[in-house]
Amino acid sequence: MTDINHHHSTKGQHQRHYNHSQKHIHRTEPAKIQVEDDRTGMSVETLKRAILDNLFYIQGKDQFFAIPYDYYMALAYTVRDRLIYRWLKTQQTYFEKDAKFAFYLSVEYLKGRHLRKNLVNVGLWDVANQALQELGLNLYDLMEQEQEPGLGNGGLGRLAACFLDSLATLEIPAICYGIRYKFGTFDQVIQNGWQVERPDKWLRFGNPWEIPRSEYVVEVKLGGHTEAYLDQNGHYRVRWISDRTVLGTPFDTLVPGYNTNTVNTLRLWTARASEELNFEVFNTGDYTRAVADKTFSENISKLLYPNDNTPQGKELRLEQQYFFVSCSLQDIIRLYMIRLHRSRGGSYEEALLRIEISQEHFENFDQQVSIQMNDTHPSLIIAELMRLLVDEYQLDWERAWEITQNCCAYTNHTLLPEALEQWPISLFGRLLPRHLEIIYEINRRFLNQVWLQFPGDLNRVAQLSLIREGSEKQIRMANLACVGSHTINGVSQLHTKLLKQSLLHDFYELYPEKFTNITNGVSPRRWLLLSNPKLALLITERIGKKWITKLDELKRLEAFLEDAEFCQAWQQIKHENKHDLAEYILQCNGIDVNANSLFDVQVKRIHEYKRQILNLLHIITLYNRFKQNPSLEVLPRTFIFAGKAAPGYFIAKLVIKLIHAIANVVNHDPDVNSRLKIVFLRNYCVSLAQRICAAAELSEQISTAGKEASGTGNMKLAMNGAITIGTLDGANIEIRQEVGNENFFLFGLTAEEVFSLKSQNYNPWNYYNSNLELRQVIDMIASGYFSPDRTDLFRPIVESLLIRDEYMVLADYQSYLDSQERVSHVYLEQEHWTRMSILNTARIGKFSSDRTILEYCQKIWNVKPLRVES
Template identity: 65%
Template sequence: MDSTLTHQTENPNIKTEDDRTGMSVETLKRAFLDNLFYLQGIDRSQASLHDYYLALSYTVRDRLLHRFLKTVETYKKEQVKIVSYFSAEFLMGRHLGNNLLNLGLYDKMRQVVEDLGLDFDEIIEQEPDPGLGNGGLGRLAACFLDSLASLAMPAIGYGIRYEFGIFHQMIQDGWQVEIPDNWLRFDNPWELPRPDEAVTVKLGGHTEMSHDEYGRPKTVWIPARTILAVPYDTPVPGYQTNTVNPLRLWKAEASEAFNFEAFNAGHYDRAVEEKMDAETISKVLYPNDNTPAGRQLRLAQQYFFVAASLQDLIRIHLRNHANLDQFHEKVAIQLNDTHPAIAVAELMRLLVDNYHYNWDKAWDITQKTLAYTNHTLMPEALERWAVSLFSSLLPRHLEIIYEINYRFLQDVKTWFPQDDQLISNLSLIEEREEKLIRMANLACVGSHAINGVAALHSELLKKDTLKEFAKLWPEKFYNKTNGVTPRRWILLSNRELASLITEKIGDSWLKNLDEMRKIEAFIEDGDFRDRWREIKQQNKSNLAAYILKNCNIQVDPNSLFDVQVKRIHEYKRQHLAVLHIIALYNRIKKDPNIDILPRTFIFGGKAAPGYFIAKLIIKLINAVGEVVNKDPDVRGRLKVVFLPNFNVSLGQRIYPAADLSEQISTAGKEASGTGNMKFAMNGAMTIGTLDGANIEIREEAGPENFFLFGLTAEEVYTMKAKGYYPKEYYDRNEELRGVIDRISSGYFSYGNQDLFKPIIDPLLSHDPYMLLVDYQAYVNSQDEVSQAYRDQDKWTRMSILNAARMGKFSSDRTIREYCQEIWQVNPVTIDIKDYNPANLE
């Protein structure tokens, strides 16, 4: 264990036997039972599994708190520069197991629980997944917080404490059904409410011109209402370090929760109307924005957490500084996509209106403080908000954005006086019948750094999506290829594999994933390969048992587990994988005795509630599975499973069990991907296009250990420019035609030929995501997968090499690059040897 990690029991001022947060088995056992009795008011005769989970969680949290408070105190005392990560999503996953690992208590706590005759794994399973994210964006934010703490970097995450997270997905008759994800129903033992640090957030109203005490003109925002933002802090510990950074999530409350006058007058609904209206803001992650009310709520959410977070940072700064002149030297704010881009206008408003800076000085501080991460190449995914919506909800910010735009475009006209099209493309305002504010443009103008999240993505940003800004400011653009934390995604998810690796090369790989390359030295060791294969097989058996219990589908752990789990979207091309399944099925129907490699196809992921085609793709997967799984001709050689409600904890079961990772997005559409990294770290082979981080994964693993197919991004662009006629591919490819015709015939829809027409018709008419042109290359590559898998020794070697060579894709590497090149922050040692949490002498 890292020598920098110290425990409170080393404090000479406190006797070990009296230390309520000691680390011995007996102290842990006493604390566990004390928390059950004294904190929850329950004795063992009445305790449920969830009661035990809470008692265990509080026991672990107690052991985090002195590190947490010492970390915050150290940052304040040393006046360090702090990274502030602004994100609408933080998909943290379950805290208990991860925190036990990071504290070095996992095995001890298992012993404590089992000594008491309880099932440790059952208790761990009681924790709900905090559904505070939709997918890769939120999970990336969680990995970054883990790495920041593990690298001892001073940081704080800021977001929203959604009462209802991303919906809970159920499958009924093959269709996705969304039900509320009430993850806070039974309380959250990991958070610390801080009502004394609440701030107010304005919304609506109008602006008026006034004068300050010196007679200078100033603008005053008169809001229609104010909302209280109450912070809840979740401690985020690093691995083998004393650093515990805060994740601060804001809950919306009414500034006046109860209108006593209205109540006394008999207007009972009006008495609590303000409370209900305010709490809506932090009620649910990503409300449907297909209606004007939904769009207003989304913008209100984004502004709410940004405004609260900036006030919080300014308050922290002014505790130690007389003014905000050096704010940017003490705070680095990273905007995780465009959701927090309103921070540009809000920081300007605070500096100009509240702290009376002149425009130029305020703009200098703003640009030097903010940096922007882009997560999409698709223009339609770049946020735009109607000017009319801003006018009604954020009238002062609309004025500021217009002023930013005027000054910016004046500069552009000076630099490029004849280029009207450039000026139009760069403008923060999109001039349509309904004028729109381009939030990505605002983020680019107001930040000192702009980065993509994979090498190809960053290049395509400069060449296409943000090319005008790259023309203006090439020095602003960086690449920061995403990464994931090996602590959760190997050590916690794949305990046996982690033990095998540590047995062979020590445990330093968990803090420096490049060390994993050392296991290549054992690739000729037959015993090592056998153990590697046995661990994978056990993980597959465990997942097979989970599938049987939750989906009532019997799958063969000896079959190839072919897995695609991620958000359901046309560009991710889950339906291309379905076409391949049907092709294999058609081969069997043509010749039931064909020699075909047994495969289990596993899908998982959620479709946005308003995204009809994505929901129809889920229905197609389940419809194909219903037929294939029951057909006697198949004889179990193919199985199709859709695992409902894919989330972090389910991912922890799936990634270690996968043989093949499907990363088959249309080239040029995926920004990076992070699931591809989690699969490869756990020894899965990848079949994929040259898209996102797949390119770098293939470079690291070696082309011979990657199943490549499909057009490149450049070829996709060229083919679309020339004119792409997908029907030609259908007409000349007999197997593809058979696949499409079987779907169109109603074979998978009880004779209903119309059900899947919204999927099939676009494929044959314009095929925007190039499935038909990539189809044959994909099927050929899958045939190569089958051939390779038959040689289990060769496959195991490839699996080992994939895992060994994924060091680049640790989020630790990504965070080091951010710290050095964009944020300019340094590690801070947290010394708790002489720290007494009770301040006792």
């Protein structure tokens, strides 16, 4: 461990609040890589020379003209250069050892900033810090220059990023695939309390961490029609005659493991037109139409989750998903064929030439390839793999289906039926005519099996069918994923149980052997070592550094519960982290918060089922209590919100407006603003989440029981010593089991009670009429107390609570208040609170993504670690 602010330059002092005083980081010994010269050496002098060389030869600047961003780019390229040898050696080892690969497909990756993580994982932090100091530069200043890739929308992307880190750290042969969105998600701007979306221009200055691979470009067909014919053996065949072709170009991001020689690959695809300029049309003077194909093609990888409230948006989403799947699968087959050719004595150079692929080449494909679908977005890979095997390589259907099922596995991430993707037949057939035929054939054969197993059960057939009947038929992508996979996994014990009992009940009765549970986890490198370096240092000083890769080691912290010095140090670190976050809030929001108050944190995507509105009802209740009794002794609190609402999700965006409206009243009321503050931190992202996790004390995990699949924010916050207030939902249940019931603030209905209450015609008015404080709170919102210029502004929220209350907010209100009272009482006993905080961190070992990935390897992929020698 080392003090990384020891030589903090004067130049960087103004950035201190943005660094949240990350004074300590884990020290690792630089891995010794044998190279012919010292171009990629690990010494201070070599690093200094490399930084200046990259500044001159790549950035085209010298020290006279360079700005801080130029130095950041020069440093980034210097670090990347030191990854490349390991990266090439990793690929070479995988091919030489003929390893089975895990191919992970996800449309989201929220990796956060690369520089700090790569420096730490490769063991370059100390050397880089010293080299920069000798050049008169400050490492923190340069880290702040990095643009954070917005390649995800929320928990799904942050989870996938944790998996990337664990795959490389555990030395698992893997390639992860995604889309290189030009604008990623959106930048969230708050104007007059409203969320406004702006393009996320993360690529506007380039990305030093990626390597374009134009030699691996692939063609993706769209539209057109199909033609039937008989092959040379008289077998019925189908060819797809497309009317449009898009090119997919891969960009590789290097993903180093922690303190290993393994550097895995994240391969992201970008779309471009097969012909970027129509010369004939251009020469007629119609310049817009001349580049129309380029515009339409590039739209595919332009933006994450285009709004699908319009037919055009739906079509673009489907194009995007198929583009991603087709590119990735072609690449998987290419890599497999190269390995196959080499295993038969061919050279790598020969393998790079396009060899004729025939059906016998696929004899061992399903023994060498494991494909994991992260949610339903990549589920078209089942139809695409069948198309390639049957149409292009002319395998018989039965063998092609066996290969497809043996290769593919599906992770379900939702319990919300409306979140399971469905595509209109008309759209699907127009865009992917051959895939529609294949899905119909899969469905015909599948339903024949269902009918044999459950004869006469028409309702079951209708529920299991890949096609949902109705005025407009829809293709059910979750059903396709279930039928075409050998394994279906949920992401927490409760989630998997509810999948079996409700959402996928018919599939479970049909294929009970397919279902398994793998509870999610998060990377301790990103979410403790990097996000909370002071705490990481304290932990390492007491128990050593094994915890960084074996998180169960944190249990040894329990031996220090009676150590007054240790407990005081724990408290002091939390206070310093809170002070740093308070400075950040003052700089970014202009709100002066009390660092001695309880930091009550709810940071996650804005959604009705996550119930930010329940948190707001509690805040208004406290406000009313203060106003009615100004002398009331109540614990000071700072309520911290962060999260984005989907651009087309009206109620979620209205909730953000309500947060700001309530904050505008509470924060400016002299009767209460010394005891209550409300903060909404805009543009929630990984780097912001890291700041918040280190400072959080109370973790709000208050979703309606039975709605959250797992959650990972609950794990990150507990890992950093925050104590959870939550329902028995998602991974909350397992967190509570691990940390102890007494170290978790429980409230609310169980999933079974929610279901029972709804089946009894739940009436929210009963709670409104019987609870005076609740009625007062809702009446204040309805009357325009928080929106005097437009008294009916929040009527949709009030109506959603009183007419439907789909997510049982009113039913859980009083239980939530009672639990919050317990929070206040315990917090006043700081020794007790600190003990609970330590135990939350000490017992969080189960929730490492390392454990999660090992379970995927053992239960689903049958992939083994492979050491890369230096």
